Amino acid sequence: MAAELCRLGARVVVSGRTKDTLDATVEAVDAELGPGRAFAVTADVRDPASVEAMAGRATELLGAVDGLVNNASGLFPVKAEELTPNGFDAVVRIVLNGTWHCTSEVARRWLAAGRGGAVVNLLTPYAWTGAPGIVHNASAKGGVLAMTRTLGAEWSGHGVRVNAVAPGWMPVGGTDFLAGDPAVRQRLIDAIPAGRLLKPEETARAVAYLLSDDASYVVGEVLTIDGGHHLSKGLYEFTDELPGRS
Numbered sequence: 001m002a003a004e005l006c007r008l009g010a011r012v013v014v015s016g017r018t019k020d021t022l023d024a025t026v027e028a029v030d031a032e033l034g035p036g037r038a039f040a041v042t043a044d045v046r047d048p049a050s051v052e053a054m055a056g057r058a059t060e061l062l063g064a065v066d067g068l069v070n071n072a073s074g075l076f077p078v079k080a081e082e083l084t085p086n087g088f089d090a091v092v093r094i095v096l097n098g099t100w101h102c103t104s105e106v107a108r109r110w111l112a113a114g115r116g117g118a119v120v121n122l123l124t125p126y127a128w129t130g131a132p133g134i135v136h137n138a139s140a141k142g143g144v145l146a147m148t149r150t151l152g153a154e155w156s157g158h159g160v161r162v163n164a165v166a167p168g169w170m171p172v173g174g175t176d177f178l179a180g181d182p183a184v185r186q187r188l189i190d191a192i193p194a195g196r197l198l199k200p201e202e203t204a205r206a207v208a209y210l211l212s213d214d215a216s217y218v219v220g221e222v223l224t225i226d227g228g229h230h231l232s233k234g235l236y237e238f239t240d241e242l243p244g245r246s
């Protein structure tokens with residue numbers, strides 16, 4: 001995500017809890033594009049004080065912050081009846097609370113300065129379809145969907161745009177548990193009308209569009225990029241076999 005945004009011309013502060021991961025991203029961008037495009041700042045999105053410090057440091061490093069991408073997430077597959085209260089909280093605190101802490105911190109700075117900015121939240125189509133097996137993450141993403149629409153409307157008159165992208169399955173990061181098993185992977189691909197997985201840089205380009213002035217009249221919207229996965233293939237594959245076809 002960060003590397004593709006830099007390739008498209010952005011200067012980016014990457015943030016998360018693990019310094020080594022952030023440094024590796026910055027080193028990769030430096031090696032490809034030269035220094036001064038990407039910077040690392042550690043933060044924990046569950047902690048408002050940590051987020052405040054991150055926003056301050058990002059402003060120092062970039063001069064001004066024009067956009068925020070809420071990408072942090074947590075997920076583990078679990079049957080709902082086996083999920084503990086702490087397990088539910090662990091995911092909701094990252095996804096829903098973390099998105100709020102980052103969005104409110106950055107937007108308050110923009111509003112106080114009398115300037116606009118763009119927020120893009122990472123959703124998934126199951127924010128509105130639901131997703132058996134990951135009730136914690138689906139519930140949190142559903143909350144972020146409502147937050148996107150609410151703040152999109154509430155702040156648009158101030159020039160602060162809040163939108164979201166809803167990617168389908170990318171074989172990266174937290175979805176290793178799906179990608180690792182070739183049989184599971186193929187079953188998932190078979191259910192996607194486009195017949196392939198999503199490339200991370202395709203998600204990054206959708207994020208870049210929503211951050212850009214090209215999307216200046218797009219407010220509280222969700223750009224879904226899942227190859228039609230949530231729409232399903234319906235009966236299309238059976239149309240040659242079904243009785244009554246013309």
Ligand SMILES: CCCCCCCCCCC/C=C/C(=O)SCCNC(=O)CCNC(=O)[C@H](O)C(C)(C)COP(=O)(O)OP(=O)(O)OC[C@H]1O[C@@H](n2cnc3c(N)ncnc32)[C@H](O)[C@@H]1OP(=O)(O)O
Nearest residue numbers: 073074075076078084086087090091124131168169174175
């Ligand atoms: C399945 C749908 C198929 C459709 C396919 C559609 C396309 C796929 C779309 C995929 C969308 C992806 C969305 C993502 O969000 S990907 C990003 C995921 N990234 C990560 O998960 C990385 C970060 N993850 C974590 O940090 C951890 O997993 C965690 C979220 C748990 C947070 O860690 P933390 O250190 O805060 O938590 P603890 O280890 O202290 O645990 C807290 C409680 O949670 C319980 N727990 C933890 N892991 C599990 C597990 N595997 N099973 C059950 N319970 C778990 C743990 O026991 C603690 O609870 P208790 O104190 O009660 O024991």
Ligand SMILES: NC(=O)C1=CN([C@@H]2O[C@H](COP(=O)(O)OP(=O)(O)OC[C@H]3O[C@@H](n4cnc5c(N)ncnc54)[C@H](OP(=O)(O)O)[C@@H]3O)[C@@H](O)[C@H]2O)C=CC1
Nearest residue numbers: 016017018044045071072073122124167168169170173174
């Ligand atoms: N992968 C996929 O197929 C899909 C992903 N998405 C969404 O895209 C986004 C990125 O997904 P993906 O790249 O797979 O996820 P990853 O697990 O690779 O990345 C999640 C990031 O969140 C950071 N993070 C987790 N907890 C915290 C925290 N408390 N504070 C700060 N940062 C934190 C992690 O860094 P660290 O642990 O170092 O803090 C990590 O960099 C997520 O929002 C996800 O829901 C949506 C649809 C599909």
